[in-house]
Amino acid sequence: MxxxxxxxxxxxxxxRKKLSDNKGLPRFTVFRSNRYLWAQIIDDKKGLTLxxxxxxxxxxxxxxxxxTQEAQKLGEIIAKKALKLKITRVRFDxxxxxxxxxxxxxxxxxxxxxxxx
Numbered sequence: 001m002x003x004x005x006x007x008x009x010x011x012x013x014x015x016r017k018k019l020s021d022n023k024g025l026p027r028f029t030v031f032r033s034n035r036y037l038w039a040q041i042i043d044d045k046k047g048l049t050l051x052x053x054x055x056x057x058x059x060x061x062x063x064x065x066x067x068t069q070e071a072q073k074l075g076e077i078i079a080k081k082a083l084k085l086k087i088t089r090v091r092f093d094x095x096x097x098x099x100x101x102x103x104x105x106x107x108x109x110x111x112x113x114x115x116x117x
Contacts (some may be wrong), residue, residue, distance in 0.1 A: 008096035015034070019091045026050060028090040028117060032097055037071050039078045040104060041090060042110060051081045071102040075109030083114050092117040 019027060023044055031038040040052040055070040058077075065073070082090070097103045111117070 011096040013030055015094060015096070021092055024091050025069045025091050027093050028110070028115070029093040030095055030097065030103055032095075032102060037074055037102055037106065039074055039088060041078070042089055050085060051078070051096055053077050053081065068102055068105045071105040072109040075111075076113045077108040078106075079113030080095065080108045088114065089116045105116075 004090060019025050027042045027044055029040050029042060036055045038052065038054045041050045042048070043050055043054055053074060055067075058065075074100075082088075092107055094103055095105075099107070107117075
């Protein structure tokens with residue numbers, strides 16, 4: 001058994017272990033940096049990224065958005081792209097991040113826009 005000292009790596013492994021029960025559904029994963037947020041929907045059976053988006057490529061708006069508002073927009077965009085590909089159910093992989101702040105805003109807006117997880 002491999003001993004992992006990094007706490008974020010342990011959290012990520014613990015989250016993925018819980019998600020491994022239902023491999024039939026695509027995995028909706030999140031990566032968060034200090035400045036941007038990335039979201040992907042991955043098919044683990046085939047090892048393919050089905051779609052992805054980032055807050056870097058959000059359309060320009062007149063008013064300055066906060067990081068949380070950008071995360072909400074990203075959730076809507078990912079949900080719309082997924083629904084175009086006829087993906088309605090996914091497994092949410094928050095990775096090593098807490099379900100709080102930008103990650104929570106992303107997930108809630110994706111749910112509002114039609115994704116089920």
